[in-house]
Amino acid sequence: MIRQKYRVSGSALVLVVCALVAGCGQQQPQQQQAAPPPPAVTVATPNERTITDHDEYVGRFVAVDAVEIRARVSGYLDKIHFKDGQVVKEGDLLFTIDKRPFQTALDQAKAQLERARAELAFAQGDLDRASQLVRDKTITQQTFDQRTQVKRVAEANVAAQEAAVRQAQLDLEFTDLRAPVSGRIGDRRVSIGNLVTGGTTGNTTLLATIVSTDPIRFEFTFDEASYLRYERLAAKGNVNTSRDDLAARGGSSVVRLRLIDEKDFVHVGRMDFVDNVIDRSTGTIRGRAVFANAQGLFTPGMFARVQVPGSAPYTALLVPDTAIGSEQARKFVYVVRPDNTVVQKYVELGQLAEGERVIKSGLEATDRVIVEGLMRARPGIKVTPQVAPGPASAGTTARK
Structure with a gap:
């Protein structure tokens, strides 16, 4: 009886274990069916804008007028x-050379003039008397001719002394050296005494230099291919960047500039010259633009970047530059299809416009x-798209 009881208990235990194993086997397929949800990504349709391509060049500011101050007469300073670095106006007195020797020379010239006039x-008078006597x-006629000659020599002597007086007056005026142009003067090169x-020889003393500051010119160079592109665009009437326009022979092209510590091209100027030969x-x-400089921010010799219009306005699709992926030399974007699957599209990129990249080909306006979430996206997988509000369309410029 005891053995039979143990046999029943063992059978019951086997049934319990089998039931547990069966339960585990039923729960395993349920856990495998609970797959993770599709990753969430942010999508946006391309922004459509009117774009004007711009070419960027590096150049340097140069003064419209740059003058070396040198004396026309010799003497002691x-x-x-003025103070070194001061802004001066045209006609301001800068240097004075000791006037006393030149005043003495002028007085002597005036005295010689009075003698010649006497x-x-x-x-x-002698010739007038000789006229009646002859x-x-x-x-005799010979005596009359001699007195006529003496009178003519006296007239020539008066003219020479008058010229000597004028020269002495000029020399005296040249002792005051005045600013020939308005601008900023550098430091003095010679001390008093x-x-x-x-004079006009090459060994004259340099006293100071003056450079004009307002307006100021900006010079840069661009390659032959760009020059031809500007000419062909102008020939088609698409953009006013031909040599005639750039050189102000009937128009001028608007250009923009930024300094090395600025992010945007906020300074507006106009082209006024293009050279007549290619180096x-x-x-x-070589090209040249003119910018207003009332605040004196631009200094001759300073570097900057300039934007020159390189195309006619056109409508383009733009996407955030962060949405562009790279695959060796090719560029691509991830596009979500209507069934929420990801597809890779290769695109041709244009210029950068206010943080967005121009797409020249490979993309549709409805894509x-x-x-956002490019790291979670792969071609062929499903995603959960979330629409991001895009910026309003507006005209802008594109740059390289």
Whole structure:
């Protein structure tokens, strides 16, 4: 009886274990069916805008007027009438050379002029008397001719002394050196009391330099291919960047500029010159723009970047630059199909416009482009798209 009881208990235990194993086998398929949800991504349709391509070039500011201050007469420097680095106006007094020797020379020239005039008056009176005497046959014709010659020599002497007075007056005026142009003057190169060498020879003394600041020019060079592109666009009437326009021979092209510490092209100027030859050694041609500089921010010699219109306005599709992926040399974007599967589309990129990239080909205006969550997307998988509000369409410019 005891053995039979144990046999029943063992059978019951086997049944319980089998029931547990069967339950585990039924729960395992249920756990396998609970797959993770599709990853969430943010999508947006391409932004459609009117774009104008711009080419960027690096250049340097140059002064419209740059003048070296040198004396026209030699002498000792007597006074300096400016502070180093000061802004001066045209006609302002800058230097004074000791006037005393030149005032003395002027007084001597005036005295010589008075002497010549007195000699002319005496010769004129002598000739008047000789005119009556020659008619009365009191003096010979030869004597009359001699007195006529003396009068003419006296007239020439007066003219020479008048020129000497004018030259002495000029020399005296040249002792005051004034600013020939408005602009900013540099530091003085000579101290008071030093001998200044003047004149028109090459060994004259440099006293200071003045550069004009408002307006100011910006010079840069662009390659031959760009020059041809501008000419062909202008020939089609698409953009006013031909040589005639750039050189202000009937128009001017608006350009924009930014300094090295600025992010945007906020300074507006106009082209006023393009050179007439292409440099053989570099294959580039020189262009020049003019910018207002009332605040004196731009300084000659300063570097900056300039934007020049490189195309006619056109309508383009733009996507955030962060949505662009790279596959070796090719660029692509991830697009979500209507069934929420991801597809890879290869695109041709254009220029950058305010943080968005111009797409020249490979994309449709209705495509839903993944702009956030690219690391979670793969071609062929399903995703959960979330629509991101896009910026309003507006005209803008594109740059390289």
